Amino acid sequence: MDIIIITTIIAALFLVIGAAEPLAARLRLPYSVILAVLGSLIGAAAIFFLRTDLTDALNPVAEAILALPIRSNVFLYVFLPTLLFQATLGMNLRRMIDDWVPILTLAVVAVVVATLSVGYALNLVSTLPLAACLLIGSIVSTTDPSAVVSIFRSISAPRRLARIIEGESLLNDAAAIALFGLFMGYVMLGVPDPTLSDAFAKFPMLIAGGAVAGWLTAQAAVWVMAFFARYERAQITVSVAVPYLAYIGAEQTIGASGVIAVVAAGLTLNLAGPGRLPPQAWTNLREVWDLLAHWAGALIFILAALLIPRLLDDLRISDVALIGVVVVAAVAARAAILFGLLPLLTLARVSPHVERPYRAAILWGGLRGAVTLALALAVTESIRVPSETKRLVGILATGFTLFTLLVQGTTLRAVIGRLGLDRLSPIDAALSRQVVAVALQTVREDVAKTTGNYELTHDIVRAEAKRFGQRLDRAVKSAEEVAEILDRDRVTLGLIALAGAERDTILARLRERSVSARLSERALTNADRLIEATRTGGRSGYSRAGRRAVGYSLPFRAAVLLHNRLGLSRPLARLTADRFELLLSQRLILRDLDSFIDGRIQRIHGRRVGDLLRELLARRVQTVETALEGLRLQYPGYAEELERRFIRRTALRLEEREYASMREDGLIGAELHMALTTDIARRRAAAEQRPQLDLALQREELVRQFPLFADLDEAVLKRLSRGLTTRYANAGEVLLHRNSTPKSVFFIASGAVELESAGQTWRLGRGEMFGQMAILMQRPRRTEGRAIAPSTFLVLNEARFRRLLRRSPTVQEAVRASAEKRGLSIEGLLDA
Template identity: 35%
Template sequence: MTDTIYAVLAIAMVLTVVSLLVPMAERFRLPHTVLLAIAGMSLGFFGAWLVSANVKLGALGDAFVGLDKLEVGTDVFLPLFLPPLLFTAGLTIDVRRLFDEVSAVLLLAVVAVLVCIACVAGVVRLATGMDFVVCLLLGAVVSTTDPAAVIGIFRDVGAPKRLSILAEGESLLNDAVAIAAFGLFTSILVSQASPGPVSAGIAADPTGAIGTFLREFVGGLLFGFLMARGAMLMLPRLGDSDAAIASVTVSLSYLSFILADSYLHISGVVSVVMAALTVAAYGPTHLHPQQWATLRKTWAQLEFWANCLIFVLASMVAANVLMSMSWLDAWGVVAVAIGAFVARALVVFVMLPALEKVRLVQPVNVRYKTILVWGGLRGAVTIVLAMVVFGNDALPESTREFVALLAVLFVLFTLFVNAPTLGLGMHLLGLDKLSRLELALRDRVLALSRANVDRRLRQIIRQHNARVEGIDVDPSSAGGEEIEAVPPDLALDLAERVKVGLITLCTREKELYLDLFEQQTLSRRMVAVLAARADRLIDAVRDNGVAGYEKWLLQISRPDRGFRVALWLHRRLGWQKMLTERLADRFEILMVSQSVLAELAAFNTESIADLLGADAEAELASVIEGRQQAVDSALRALSLQYSGYAESISARQLERAAIRFEAVEYARRLREGIIGREVYDDLIHQLGERRSAIADRPPLDLGLELAKMIERVPIFASLDHDAVVEVSKRLRAVVALPGEKFIRIGGPSDSMYFIAAGEVTVKGAGFEVTLKEGDFVGEMGLVSDRPRSADVIADGYCHLLVLYRKDFRALLDKRPSVRSEIETVAARRVAENEGKAAS
């Protein structure tokens, strides 16, 4: 029998065993990795016994022989298993939410790793007396975390989604930081073991080593991003081949690691992580929804295989190592555990609250912090690093055995102690118990469900005029059953019921966005933005109820930092592309929000009233109406300036809906046999061409061609072309934000403004005037040099042309007719203002 047959039998046996462990893990509510470690060590011990006892078990025995031949060398663990593990972790994370919690994630990922390395190294050094650099290497190996168990608990108890983002982001980024530190300490130890001119320099110059570390880290970030962007240019051009798309991403993960690590000598791990995050950010906007879902499923399968093989193979190797375990090793793993969990507690309970106080991080409940500390399990990455150290012949044997043994023991400690007791900790902290609000909601849902079932049964009996055995229903009853009253101890006040209703509405809002995306009536980019906003709304309501909801809505209604940067670039440098994109995004978001809010209002009327009461439904209707008014106002403000763009967006969405309906109709005709496959394929091809034609948003023209805008201002309407060109050279276009006060009382009179589009309000002493497109304001200061006598506030997005004093005077000197017209209007305005002030 060939080695290939042995290897196939071994792989088949391992895949069968690890698959059977999945339902067992669900049954006993244990992380799958716990059972994988047990299975791996069991296979290792059993295989060693079979070999030593020379027992023949036929195909089963040959499978164990294959396992012995299949054992991967420890030097292969890093390049073979790390890329799929890290790439999957990065691919599944919500990048937009990750950036929302970037301060906390960086604290847990970067600072926590450094604190963990320092604490573990210090405690282990005191406990064992081992060389400090060796202890630092051990700290780097055990500082990576596996968030699967704690995320599962957060999901079970309905914790805010941002806590899962914290755990996922921490695990992903601390893997990169820890492995980079791992490489640094390994190189120092290798240099100490093999003295030479270069190695001596490394050992003697820690600053140079840190500089190398930073260079590799930043280089990995840049290389991973560039590799992923190149892949994203390729993926949409692969057509409908899911296999080809998956193959390119697999190639991306391994090439990012190998090229960076072996050819460019920068961090391959950081490169893979950055590549994965880049694909996660751009993938949903570049691939069809079904292709993206298929890609994520493919990577979940690859991660499952990699994780299982790592634990099984590494546990088999570790089984032999554990045979030589001594009491000193036991004390060493206790020291590692103390250092690791003390470090984690310091970060979560000391450093994280500091960020909360300066409002860089939203507050985290103490109970969840406790789970974050105790849920710092170690998993596959730690095992891989331990095996890499164990197989590194450049290190002294004592160092290799010390680090590998304690790291594996610590992983087993977290799997066999922390993981099984997470559920107990959740119970002690009361996280597994339904709150009074949840209990009341559960009972209300049950009562409504029973009433609806009873009502439906009555309808069936009346329709069929039949008796149904075993169902105690009075067919002569005309009305529905009374809904059971909520027990007094579970009765909710109005504020609590409104909070439940808001959470329900926010959840429904996210579902509507995803439905629009599936129907291809919402762009891929916008669904990512809007779904993330809905998640944040849910978290805000969970924390602070209606106040949190309204605070978050106020926050997103204001221009974000990106918009302000785009506006600054436009005003100062004349760059309009970024501002154009931001305004177009806002148009699409407002129009989609308008449609979704209308559906939420109907959903509130149909589903919330029975569940939470008429008074809660009325309160929620008021909240929705207020939000609708805000959206309508913002959309009107944009439409004042860009009247044709709203119609273009609406037409595009209608065309998308028409294409979707036509596709459904063609599929029905094909199933009915009315049309053949060739006709159907041709029709679908035509729909594809129409869909491609509207794939990009219609261009949003900012109207920054000054000559055209000048012609829209009445006082310049009679100017000839040459005069318009001269004026255009002296005017600057600016965009005023809604509510922006661009002229203040008492301010310097150094400019005047022409309103090219939009409306502004002039507020002075005892008067208030609204100016619209074609009007101008601020001319009094230019004519009389007096300080500003009124505030001028933009009512919406306003497109203004600003003329500065020095240019104004130069213009009047060359164009007397313009001077005369402006002075006439200014004199009339002075008289009007004086008359209003006198009255």
């Protein structure tokens, strides 16, 4: 086909795409549904004009539309990587982790169940062989990311619901396409009844190989992009190559899943990019990818929809019944997972609870789209697939896709409304009134200042002030109408507003570059958790989320395990440095929030609520200070280095602001301003480099600070520091269990521990030890010990502790004092 004709048609399709969005908004229908309908109408019209005798004038246009080189590889190798990669870049990965069990259940288990359900149901009612039926099942089992994500965003679905759906739609493509490849091979080889165990045995390799390929591709790309640190367009250009290299490399080189490779590459860049790229470059990169994905998603839908009339060209009455079987089997399989398996996982405490309305919306939101059509098209293009199988695959996949888009897609908004997911909860309604009241009060004050500065006419000012005051009175009266809710939940509303202000402060610090982009993502995640936990749990939820933000994470614990067991200290050093920097930033941000309580919250909710919020905020600040002090005690020199780095970054920000102000005032010219900002950029790059943390050296310093080890000589101290292992514990974690066999003694480096034995309770703090009595008395422990704050311990095994005891009179004296406190006699045991 002539390149001019192809270019003209693609340009015309972009016009259709541009018109589809406002049309969808006007009709209150999902954008993807409008694209599918428009594409189907264009395809049907092309076929109609070629077959009708009404006119031949439009035949060249119709022939050009039907002759477009639309092949399955175009969808899978050109459009799909773009959609998947952009979606992973925009994901909040740390929030996804909160719901990883339901996401993986829907993305993998639900795909397998839907494949088997549809396959065996079709095998019972049709003459197709089992392999072909399972092939159809794999084709229709994947939800389409471009359809699902756009629809759930367009209807402003609850964030957690959208998160689960988005995560599922991204990952289930890999499972479905992997199954598609397996069963497609059986169909082309003419194997009617495949052995499912052989098919699923290849599944882990497809997933693992794709993940490794994507991770390696993204790591290489991040290294190259960091090398091009001063060339933003070069960095964005490199990112465009990443999904395609990952997809093609995985598919064609090692035979793994290209979809998983793209998702892994996107996740890797999502995690590593903010820390390796300048903040503005990262923001611009994501904006470019948003636009690319918008175009790719629209084109994949409208081009796939052009195929629908051709795929349904040979539709028979009996095929409609088979489409009904596919619909029923697919929906039943999805319902079994959502209403059967997920509640069981929740009862087993494996998965967080997913409310019934959420599950109903997820059931109806399992839309299919261009990916399903692309896989069906791949079957119809194959010369090794029997013609009847190709016909049925095209018809069933297309019919099922149309059902999900035209029936489920058009009614999804109504279903969500029926479930009440689009309505504000009472607390959200009260919050909205609070926001309006606070905003109007602030506006009134600002307007009064403005009118005074401009010396406007007194009568006009008075008339407008009266009019504005009436609106403010209505807002206050509206707030008073929910007095019952405010009396019960006023503290919760204040805490939600406080957490929102914390999030805004983090974003402001990010723009000022006083908080690194990589760590700001984690800080924003903590703020989001605060907001959601407060909505569901009120004051206690806010406190729990605050403690969680300070606690030791699962990756941190894994790094500790690698350090203690395998001697790999680099992950622990990096995560410890991250924790240090995050706590320093969090302390600064929390201290800025007092003014928000005074200036905003107290004006709406009163002094009593303001005082209570200040008390809760003070507790959070104290928790952060305690954790930070523990790190300072462990790594004294490193804390000073980080604080110096923060001061240097702040000074650079202020210097840059001063030069910008001079440029605006005309005191310096553009050339001088460019030279000055270039110099600042060079110094900022140096200041961004975080100092290295040497864990081994720091632990020796920590051991020297212990009063218990003060009488040991240098050689013994070095041997002791090598024999000690580090253990971290969150508040509430049990360290000693009753009736357990004693194996270790704990020395408290930071934090605090509560011990309980025979009805007595006592607390120990930094510099003290516990666990020694059971070892000396050689009997099972009678004491239970738990951390009451995020704590760090140095742990010594029994043999090394006994050697230490023989060499250190100070430790012997501490053991005697502890025994006397508990009324025990150990004089004969110290020499054993």
